[in-house]
Amino acid sequence: MTSQPLEFALTEPVVNATPQPLRTETEAARINFSLARSVLLAALLIGPLAFGAVEAWSWSCLILASLLALLFWAVGCVRMGSIRLVWSPLYLPLGMFLLLAIYQYFGHSTLAPSETRECLLKLAADALVFFLVLQLAETTPNRQWRGFGLGVCVYALGMALFAVLQFFSSRDEVYWSVKLPPGNVVFGPYVSHNHYAGLMEMLIPISAGFVFSLGKTPGLRRLLAVAVVVPVAAFLLSGSRGGMISLTVEAMILAIVLWRQGSGHRCSAVVGILVVALLAFLWMDPGAVSKRLETVFRPSHWSTGADFKSRLAVSLGSLGVLHDHVWLGTGLGSFETVYSRYQSFPSDLDWDHAHDDYAEALAETGLIGGILIVAAAALFLAGAFRNARRSESAAEWIQVGAAIGCCGLLFHSFMDFNFHIPANAMWFAACAALAQSRR
Numbered sequence: 001m002t003s004q005p006l007e008f009a010l011t012e013p014v015v016n017a018t019p020q021p022l023r024t025e026t027e028a029a030r031i032n033f034s035l036a037r038s039v040l041l042a043a044l045l046i047g048p049l050a051f052g053a054v055e056a057w058s059w060s061c062l063i064l065a066s067l068l069a070l071l072f073w074a075v076g077c078v079r080m081g082s083i084r085l086v087w088s089p090l091y092l093p094l095g096m097f098l099l100l101a102i103y104q105y106f107g108h109s110t111l112a113p114s115e116t117r118e119c120l121l122k123l124a125a126d127a128l129v130f131f132l133v134l135q136l137a138e139t140t141p142n143r144q145w146r147g148f149g150l151g152v153c154v155y156a157l158g159m160a161l162f163a164v165l166q167f168f169s170s171r172d173e174v175y176w177s178v179k180l181p182p183g184n185v186v187f188g189p190y191v192s193h194n195h196y197a198g199l200m201e202m203l204i205p206i207s208a209g210f211v212f213s214l215g216k217t218p219g220l221r222r223l224l225a226v227a228v229v230v231p232v233a234a235f236l237l238s239g240s241r242g243g244m245i246s247l248t249v250e251a252m253i254l255a256i257v258l259w260r261q262g263s264g265h266r267c268s269a270v271v272g273i274l275v276v277a278l279l280a281f282l283w284m285d286p287g288a289v290s291k292r293l294e295t296v297f298r299p300s301h302w303s304t305g306a307d308f309k310s311r312l313a314v315s316l317g318s319l320g321v322l323h324d325h326v327w328l329g330t331g332l333g334s335f336e337t338v339y340s341r342y343q344s345f346p347s348d349l350d351w352d353h354a355h356d357d358y359a360e361a362l363a364e365t366g367l368i369g370g371i372l373i374v375a376a377a378a379l380f381l382a383g384a385f386r387n388a389r390r391s392e393s394a395a396e397w398i399q400v401g402a403a404i405g406c407c408g409l410l411f412h413s414f415m416d417f418n419f420h421i422p423a424n425a426m427w428f429a430a431c432a433a434l435a436q437s438r439r
Contacts, residue, residue, distance in 0.1 A: 025080055025139060032076030037136050037144070039069040040129065044430055045155060047423030048199050049189050051174065059422040063125040066426075069132050086138050088436050089383070093376040094127055100369055101332050110331025111338055119333035122422055126429040133433035145395040149210030153227035156203040160234035163188035163196065164284065167237060187238040190421075197243025198418035200235045202405035202427050204228060205250055208273075209401025212266055213394040225273060232277035239289040241296050242415035250408040257388045257400060310345065311415075315356045317342040321363035329366035338363070353420055357413035377410065384435045403435035 025033065043065035050058035077083045101120045103109065110116040167187065170176045174186055187193035208228050214221040235247060251274065258267045282290065320342040321330060330338045336352040343351070354360035362370045384403035409418055409428055418424045 025076075029076040029080035032072045032079060033136060033139065034144075036069040036072035036076065036132060037140070039065055039072065040132060040136075040430070041148070041151070043069075043129075044423075044427055045151075047426055048159070050423070051178075052190050052195055052199075052424060053422040053426075054191070059122060062422055062426055063121060066125045066128045066132070070128060073132055073135060084135070084138075086134050086438060088134055088433075089379045090130070090376055090432070090436065093372045093379065094130070097365075097369065097372045097376070098123060098127060100328070100365060100372070104328060104331045104365075109328055110334055112331055112334035112336075115333030115337065116331040122425065123332070126425050129426055130429040130433045133430045134437055137434055137437035140395075142393060142395060145393070145398060146210075146213075149206065149213065149394050149398050150224075152203055153207045153210055153224050156200065156207050156231045157227040159188060159200070159203070160231040163234050164230075164237060168284075185239065187240075193238040194240045194242060194412075194416045195418055195421045195424060197235060197238050197240035197246070198409055198412055198416065198421065198424045199427060200231055200238075201243065201246055201250065201408035201412060202402070202424075202431050204231050204235065204247070205254070205401035205404040205408070206398055206431070207231065207401070208254070208270075209397035209399075209404075210394060212269075213392075213397040225269075228273050229277045229280065232273065233280035233284065236277070236281040236293070237284055237289055239292045241293060242412050244293055245296060245415070246408045246412040249411050250404050253404050253407055257385065257404075260388065311355045313345050314339070314343075314351055314354050315359040317344055318354045318356070318359035318363040320344075322366065325363070325366055327366045327368055329362070329364045329369060332364050334364055335360050353417040355416055357417050357419045360417065380406065380432060380436070399435055399437065402431040405431050406435060 043062050047053040047058070047062055050061075053059045053062050098120075101116065101123060105113065105116045105120055166174075166176065172184075172186060173179050174189060174191070180186060180191060184191050185193045187196040190196040190199070207224075211221055211224050211228060214224065232247070235243065251270065254270060255267060258264075258270070317339060318335070321335075321338055335354060336350070339351050339354075354363070358370075358373070361373055365372075384406065385400065388400050388403075406428060409424070412418060419428070
């Protein structure tokens with residue numbers, strides 16, 4: 001749901017001049033825009049490899065990368081002689097949410113000022129990534145869209161192969177060298193298997209979308225189908241139950257999209273990919289992972305499982321925070337600081353997150369923040385699948401994949417805190433912009 005780009009000339013206006021068409025990119029502007037795309041892509045690819053960019057040095061690098069991309073984009077606009085802005089309705093709730101966080105920090109209404117400042121910086125960087133990807137995608141040539149789709153396929157395949165190799169050779173260490181305390185379920189470069197699943201929920205649909213766009217090259221399509229099968233099998237091997245449910249939701253959305261297109265052969269391809277991936281997972285699984293995933297299909301476990309009960313109790317405790325801080329919440333990033341006062345069950349664990357991004361957001365930003373989140377989600381869903389009926393080019397299929405990936409992560413956020421993992425949050429911002437871009 002984007003409108004015609006707005007263009008503002010950077011040269012002296014001519015009085016009574018006739019309206020001019022939108023300016024075309026000059027060679028110098030094109031180079032700067034390509035540099036901006038390259039910087040953003042590098043940040044997206046490197047961020048997950050740095051443990052999801054959860055440490056201060058790594059998320060600081062992501063912020064600097066977004067600022068560098070902004071600089072290249074601005075220089076490109078100067079070289080072109082105008083600023084072309086693509087509008088999105090999502091700017092409104094996103095901007096208001098940023099203003100809410102700014103007020104919390106500078107208005108001293110947060111109970112954890114340093115954490116709110118950190119979250120504000122990360123949020124601003126993600127908003128900047130959304131803005132830049134939206135601006136740059138509108139003028140990206142089809143060749144670069146195809147290159148991006150192929151790059152995501154290769155990246156997802158490499159990430160999956162690395163995760164599987166590490167799973168069988170060094171299950172409690174990241175990169176065979178970083179040993180973590182007991183209780184962490186390591187998978188790939190992530191400390192938590194759930195956050196690995198969150199990343200792959202966005203990469204797999206984009207890879208699948210790109211493969212679907214290769215209708216005229218069946219040989220290459222069959223070859224790249226491996227780049228979907230292996231990541232799905234590795235995804236299941238991660239043992240993330242919330243991830244498995246979210247991937248199922250994504251498959252259902254994709255089935256609806258293909259059904260509306262009347263694309264029966266692609267539906268058969270999806271079923272085939274899922275079956276082969278499931279067989280590959282069962283062949284690799286040592287036994288414990290499938291038993292863990294089976295608990296999703298046993299409702300009795302939901303009421304008796306210690307993990308489920310404790311997470312539900314934390315979410316309900318978050319609503320207790322909301323009861324005492326109705327409108328503005330306790331401040332972004334303050335959950336760990338305030339939750340101990342509302343904890344209703346004995347536990348030796350320090351709950352730094354609610355394992356429910358929405359409950360945590362309500363506690364930290366109040367009803368005002370909750371309303372803005374609902375508005376943003378509604379606006380996103382209203383415009384995300386407008387190209388789904390006529391998907392033919394690589395760009396259109398990648399947009400559909402990005403939209404499905406966002407839906408998967410939005411659903412997974414009811415069960416985890418992927419939006420607090422900087423690399424995953426940046427990928428979500430980029431995917432949301434791709435899904436909203438005007439092609």
